[in-house]
Amino acid sequence: xxxxxxxxxxxxxxxxxxxxxxxxxxxxxxxxxxxxxxxxxxxxxxxxxxxxxxxxxxxxxxxxxxxxxxxxxxxxxxxxxxxxxxxxxxxxxxxxxxxxxxxxxxxxxxxxxxxxxxxxxxxxxxxxxxxxxxxxxxxxxxxxxxxxxxxxxxxxxxxxxxxxxxxxxxxxxxxxxxxxxxxxxxxxxxxxxxxxxxxxxxxxxxxxxxxxxxxx
Amino acid sequence: xxxxxxxxxxxxxxxxxxxxxxxxxxxxxxxxxxxxxxxxxxxxxxxxxxxxxxxxxxxxxxxxxxxxxxxxxxxxxxxxxxxxxxxxxxxxxxxxxxxxxxxxxxxxxxxxxxxxxxxxxxxxxxxxxxxxxxxxxxxxxxxxxxxxxxxxxxxxxxxxxxxxxxxxxxxxxxxxxxxxxxxxxxxxxxxxxxxxxxxxxxxxxxxxxxxxxxxxxxxxxxxxxxxxxxxxxxxxxxxxxxxxxxxxxxxxxxxxx
Numbered sequence: 001x002x003x004x005x006x007x008x009x010x011x012x013x014x015x016x017x018x019x020x021x022x023x024x025x026x027x028x029x030x031x032x033x034x035x036x037x038x039x040x041x042x043x044x045x046x047x048x049x050x051x052x053x054x055x056x057x058x059x060x061x062x063x064x065x066x067x068x069x070x071x072x073x074x075x076x077x078x079x080x081x082x083x084x085x086x087x088x089x090x091x092x093x094x095x096x097x098x099x100x101x102x103x104x105x106x107x108x109x110x111x112x113x114x115x116x117x118x119x120x121x122x123x124x125x126x127x128x129x130x131x132x133x134x135x136x137x138x139x140x141x142x143x144x145x146x147x148x149x150x151x152x153x154x155x156x157x158x159x160x161x162x163x164x165x166x167x168x169x170x171x172x173x174x175x176x177x178x179x180x181x182x183x184x185x186x187x188x189x190x191x192x193x194x195x196x197x198x199x200x201x202x203x204x205x206x207x208x209x210x211x212x213x214x215x216x
Numbered sequence: 217x218x219x220x221x222x223x224x225x226x227x228x229x230x231x232x233x234x235x236x237x238x239x240x241x242x243x244x245x246x247x248x249x250x251x252x253x254x255x256x257x258x259x260x261x262x263x264x265x266x267x268x269x270x271x272x273x274x275x276x277x278x279x280x281x282x283x284x285x286x287x288x289x290x291x292x293x294x295x296x297x298x299x300x301x302x303x304x305x306x307x308x309x310x311x312x313x314x315x316x317x318x319x320x321x322x323x324x325x326x327x328x329x330x331x332x333x334x335x336x337x338x339x340x341x342x343x344x345x346x347x348x349x350x351x352x353x354x355x356x357x358x359x360x361x362x363x364x365x366x367x368x369x370x371x372x373x374x375x376x377x378x379x380x381x382x383x384x385x386x387x388x389x390x391x392x393x394x395x396x397x398x399x400x401x402x403x404x405x406x407x408x409x410x411x412x413x414x415x416x417x418x419x420x421x422x423x424x425x426x427x428x429x430x431x432x433x434x435x436x437x438x439x440x441x442x443x444x445x446x447x448x449x450x451x452x453x454x455x456x457x458x459x460x461x462x463x464x465x466x467x468x469x470x471x472x473x
Contacts, residue, residue: 015313019288051338114417118218125219126419126442128340128388132220132262132472152220152472154293156315156340156388174218197293197315199257
């Protein structure tokens with residue numbers, strides 16, 4: 001039986017992530033944990049996150065999990081970042097007057113802006129970007145197996161990831177402009193949306209993760 | 217193409233049971249929140265809102281179990297409102313699997329609670345529910361006030377100013393109910409919906425008064441709502457969520473199908 005560790009650093013609701021993973025693959029043992037050993041021994045690791053990024057990074061560091069995440073990245077085992085768990089992988093976030101992140105990937109996390117408009121209609125767009133938006137896959141990847149191009153996933157966020165190297169963009173979405181909503185490099189895959197709240201396609205993505213060997 | 221407008225069925229739950237008689241022809245137990253939520257999920261609901269109307273606070277624990285059960289089986293966003301008065305209430309609901317909580321009366325009596333909640337849990341999970349009623353007379357500029365106690369008690373607070381204040385305090389979304397229209401089935405108060413939606417930066421959910429599918433679409437096209445919430449038209453099987461989405465699509469509104 002393979003096992004997946006959902007990293008628990010005390011920020012927000014991991015219940016849904018764990019439940020969705022269990023639902024996607026009843027044969028997988030899901031551990032919600034901050035224990036270094038357990039995370040390092042797991043076959044796969046999920047890094048979730050909701051709330052303010054400074055608190056997230058702060059707790060990750062306080063619990064020594066920044067080193068563990070880097071260790072997992074280097075180990076080659078599949079790592080999935082979700083929402084703020086994607087953002088913390090970048091170098092820096094503009095949120096909370098500027099927050100240094102884990103710098104696994106070069107790039108910044110920026111605010112959508114208070115005057116965001118839809119270029120086609122001229123309509124003002126609300127922040128947070130909340131609801132079901134289309135995810136346009138940039139290329140084939142095992143994580144997109146059985147998920148349609150432009151399938152809708154559930155988002156809720158006010159900041160978005162701008163990778164320095166556009167080649168790591170695995171998907172984009174459109175909200176006032178086109179922005180990166182998934183990144184991947186080697187054994188790391190990360191998404192801005194919430195698969196655990198995205199019904200069938202979200203569960204499929206978790207299923208794909210639980211079948212993924214960490215190679216694109 | 218981009219973000220879809222959302223359709224949100226709302227379930228009133230009393231002591232763990234769905235009330236106001238949800239009627240699906242082929243459902244085994246129409247009072248079971250888990251079964252009803254699953255049905256709406258299958259029909260394509262974009263989110264589900266539970267309103268806990270349990271009178272006694274001793275029985276609130278029941279709602280936590282309901283949320284746990286639903287969250288283990290339904291993988292779309294869940295909002296819980298009713299009886300959210302303390303930080304601890306929010307924590308329990310989020311830990312049980314809710315994605316958002318709706319704060320209503322507690323915000324009116326203690327606005328700082330919204331700020332505290334938003335700082336602690338993030339604006340993305342704090343919905344402020346606003347019950348508004350028109351107070352302007354015929355011929356006067358339109359004006360709405362916040363009412364509490366199911367629309368019975370006026371507060372003297374202007375609805376637009378209140379909505380803006382709640383966003384400043386950290387609301388991530390506004391659930392706006394017209395107390396004039398609630399239960400009437402004659403459609404949303406579109407003037408109110410548009411006034412609030414245009415006045416705030418966060419998404420607004422329109423509620424109160426839906427009697428047919430065109431009402432839902434109007435909430436978006438004329439009321440500028442980002443999401444529409446309805447209870448009875450879905451519960452009694454008059455219309456399905458899929459039909460509602462088709463109607464919205466026919467009106468040129470982007471929806472998730």
